[in-house]
Amino acid sequence: EPEVTQTPSHQVTQMGQEVILRCVPISNHLYFYWYRQILGQKVEFLVSFYNNEISEKSEIFDDQFSVERPDGSNFTLKIRSTKLEDSAMYFCASRGGQARGTEAFFGQGTRLTVV
Amino acid sequence: LAKTTQPISMDSYEGQEVNITCSHNNIATNDYITWYQQFPSQGPRFIIQGYKTKVTNEVASLFIPADRKSSTLSLPRVSLSDTAVYYCLVGDLDSGGYQKVTFGTGTKLQVIP
Numbered sequence: 668e669p670e671v672t673q674t675p676s677h678q679v680t681q682m683g684q685e686v687i688l689r690c691v692p693i694s695n696h697l698y699f700y701w702y703r704q705i706l707g708q709k710v711e712f713l714v715s716f717y718n719n720e721i722s723e724k725s726e727i728f729d730d731q732f733s734v735e736r737p738d739g740s741n742f743t744l745k746i747r748s749t750k751l752e753d754s755a756m757y758f759c760a761s762r763g764g765q766a767r768g769t770e771a772f773f774g775q776g777t778r779l780t781v782v
Numbered sequence: 783l784a785k786t787t788q789p790i791s792m793d794s795y796e797g798q799e800v801n802i803t804c805s806h807n808n809i810a811t812n813d814y815i816t817w818y819q820q821f822p823s824q825g826p827r828f829i830i831q832g833y834k835t836k837v838t839n840e841v842a843s844l845f846i847p848a849d850r851k852s853s854t855l856s857l858p859r860v861s862l863s864d865t866a867v868y869y870c871l872v873g874d875l876d877s878g879g880y881q882k883v884t885f886g887t888g889t890k891l892q893v894i895p
Binding site: 671709710711712756758760770771772773774775776778 | 816820823824825826827828831869883884885886887888
């Protein structure tokens with residue numbers, strides 16, 4: 668079964684450092700998403716990406732965040748200057764198309780710990 | 783976007799059928815209802831999706847009454863491995879509204895031996 672792959676599984680970084688979280692969506696999927704989940708809290712939408720540009724973003728996704736699809740397979744989330752409150756699980760998801768019934772597939776997540 | 787309300791937690795014995803109901807009183811005409819399952823430290827996993835009446839797949843059934851203001855996820859004969867958090871999402875796939883919602887608190891299902 669095709670799956671969304673995220674690397675690394677766990678990243679520890681110092682406050683103020685830049686981090687890049689990587690995702691390989693399912694091949695031939697068109698829509699890509701990042702979500703985060705702070706420990707014990709809800710899964711929160713960050714951003715959606717389609718046709719090489721951001722289609723939607725939440726208020727959480729401020730100027731410290733950016734996304735990129737540098738090649739045909741990877742989808743990255745960059746946090747420029749990490750803060751303690753950025754510590755969370757970050758999930759990447761991809762979806763095949765806009766047709767109804769095309770559910771999003773989630774990766775296993777990257778646990779980001781900012782110290 | 784339609785707000786959803788689910789029970790915070792449920793307990794069930796192994797082998798029993800579990801029904802989790804989600805209320806979505808302000809569901810819009812184009813909205814679909816989707817359920818996800820999440821295990822600790824893992825990404826959400828799609829379970830089932832529907833628009834009206836009943837949908838069944840190999841994992842679960844989804845019952846949606848005519849007014850669509852609620853929906854019930856039915857898990858037949860649960861096992862210990864079904865212990866997880868179950869999320870109900872409501873949104874319109876075509877506009878992308880479904881995908882930008884926050885998941886909500888979900889229902890934490892604990893299956894007891």
